Amino acid sequence: MAxxxxxxxxxxxSSPTAVLTYTLTNDNPLNTSLVDLSSEYSRPAYKxxxxxxxxxxxxxxxxxxxxxxASLEWRExxxxxxxxxxxxxxxxxxxxxxxxxxxxPVSFHDDQGRKYQWRNVAAGLDMELYAVDTAxxxxxxxxxxxxxxxxxxxxxxxxxxxARAREIADxxxxxFLFLEKKRRMRExxxxxxxxxxxxxxxxxxx
Numbered sequence: 001m002a003x004x005x006x007x008x009x010x011x012x013x014s015s016p017t018a019v020l021t022y023t024l025t026n027d028n029p030l031n032t033s034l035v036d037l038s039s040e041y042s043r044p045a046y047k048x049x050x051x052x053x054x055x056x057x058x059x060x061x062x063x064x065x066x067x068x069x070a071s072l073e074w075r076e077x078x079x080x081x082x083x084x085x086x087x088x089x090x091x092x093x094x095x096x097x098x099x100x101x102x103x104x105p106v107s108f109h110d111d112q113g114r115k116y117q118w119r120n121v122a123a124g125l126d127m128e129l130y131a132v133d134t135a136x137x138x139x140x141x142x143x144x145x146x147x148x149x150x151x152x153x154x155x156x157x158x159x160x161x162x163a164r165a166r167e168i169a170d171x172x173x174x175x176f177l178f179l180e181k182k183r184r185m186r187e188x189x190x191x192x193x194x195x196x197x198x199x200x201x202x203x204x205x206x
Contacts (some may be wrong), residue, residue, distance in 0.1 A: 020166060022158040027145040029180040030059055034114040046173050061174055095159060096175055110168045118179055123187045129172060131164055138166040140172050
């Protein structure tokens, strides 16, 4: 299976020249910009902002023209609610359907009815997007930020798209951002539970 790691080149379904790489200015899918560093175009291709109020929290995704292309309303007990363009709001799980098992691929369809799957959705992995109608490896991939402790250097997170993925670029970017938000929230919750258990263990054995 083709893969992407934080220290290797992307193996995508395309020639290398057809791969578009966006760099995340902040390693946080809730507040970041996606920038094509190879382009002379100065504005970010996508900008993500999260607004918190007393009544709700909303994450907004804008394109390079500052148009809102998607938003995500956070909800505590129910799945988040997503709005794509001018379409009606729906549950995030209705738009991106999780598998039967917790770490199964997450799937969605584009406006033409073509099916896609986000794989490697478990904690610590680099997510990859596959198109069911395209043979071979992933058509888009996320590479986490990487810190090399040996020489104290860092590599920012990137999101890479092939020509096939760029046919639905907005959908690729939005689905990645919202799924990564969900994944990190799940990771944080698991970390808190682990820390709590460890703390209770220390108390018990004092």
